[in-house]
Amino acid sequence: MSPLAATLAMTLGVTLVIMLVLWILATLRRDVSLVDIYWGLGFPVVAWLALFRNGSAPRPLVMAIFVTVWGVRLAAYLLWRKWGEGEDRRYTAMRDHHGPKFWWVSLFTVFLLQGVILWWVAFPFQVAAVHAGPKAMTWSDITGAALWLVGFLFEAIGDTQMARFQSDAANKGQVMDRGLWRYTRHPNYFGEFLMAWGYYLLSLAAGGGWTFLSPLIMTALLLKVSGVSLLESTITARRPGYADYQRRTNAFLPWPPRNPASP
Known part of the structure; x- marks a missing residue:
C-alpha cells in the first residue's frame, strides 16, 4: 500500500470510529447537534494524524495550524451558541419525520455521511502531509x-x-x-x-x-x-x-x- 493510500485509510478509519462514538452519545442524549460541533474539530484531527504519520514538513505543518485555529474557533463558537438551546431544528424535523427509525437513519444520513464528506474535503491536508x-x-x-x-x-x-x-x-x-x-x-x-x-x-x-x-x-x-x-x-x-x-x-x-x- 502506498504512503498516501495508507494515510487515507487510517484517517478514514479514525474519522468513522469517532463518528460512531458521537452517534452513540447523540442517541443517548437525543441531540444530534453534537455532530455540528465536531465538524470543525474533525479537520484538525485528520490533518494532525496525516502529519504525524508522515513527518512534520513545513507546508503540511502550516496547513495543520491554520485548520486547527479555524476548527477550534468554530467548535467553540457553535458550542457557546448551542449551550442550553437543545437540538437544532433541522434534526428535530428529521426526528419527527422518521419517528422510531431516526436513531438508525441518523447513523448513515448524518454521522457516517458527514464523516466521509469531512474526510474527502480534507484531501489537500493529507496529500500535503504525504508529499510535503x-x-x-x-x-x-x-x-x-x-x-x-x-x-x-x-x-x-x-x-x-x-x-x-x-x-x-x-x-x-x-x-x-x-x-x-x-x-x-x-x-x-x-x-x-x-x-x-x-x-x-x-x-x-x-x-x-x-x-x-x-x-x-x-x-x-x-x-x-x-x-x-x-x-x-x-x-x-x-x-x-x-x-x-x-x-x-x-x-x-x-x-x-x-x-x-x-x-
Whole structure:
C-alpha cells in the first residue's frame, strides 16, 4: 500500500470510529447537534494524524495550524451558541419525520455521511502531509495563505457581529444587516469558501492539484446543501424583514447593497 493510500485509510478509519462514538452519545442524549460541533474539530484531527504519520514538513505543518485555529474557533463558537438551546431544528424535523427509525437513519444520513464528506474535503491536508513539496514558499502558498486569512477574518468577524446582534433583546425577530452582513447575507459561509480554496492552493506545490474536488464539494455544500439554501428555506417565515434584505444584499459574494426599489 502506498504512503498516501495508507494515510487515507487510517484517517478514514479514525474519522468513522469517532463518528460512531458521537452517534452513540447523540442517541443517548437525543441531540444530534453534537455532530455540528465536531465538524470543525474533525479537520484538525485528520490533518494532525496525516502529519504525524508522515513527518512534520513545513507546508503540511502550516496547513495543520491554520485548520486547527479555524476548527477550534468554530467548535467553540457553535458550542457557546448551542449551550442550553437543545437540538437544532433541522434534526428535530428529521426526528419527527422518521419517528422510531431516526436513531438508525441518523447513523448513515448524518454521522457516517458527514464523516466521509469531512474526510474527502480534507484531501489537500493529507496529500500535503504525504508529499510535503518544496521547502521554499511558492506563489500558490502565498496566495493560499492570503485567501485563508481573509476567509478566516470574514467568518470570525461575521460570527462575532451576529453574536453581538443576537445578544441584544431589542433585536429579536429583526434582520442583521450591519457590518459584514451589510455586504453579504452569509459572510461566515463566504469565509469558509475562501479558506477551502486557500487550503487547496497550499497543497498545489505538494502535488495536490488533483484534489480540486475537495473545495468544489465544500462550495456545493455551502451554496446548495447545508449552507445558504437550507438556512434561507425557512428564515423568511421567521423574520418578515428578510425578504427585503434579500432584495438588496447579495447572498454570498460581498457587494455594496442595492437600492431595494431597483430590479
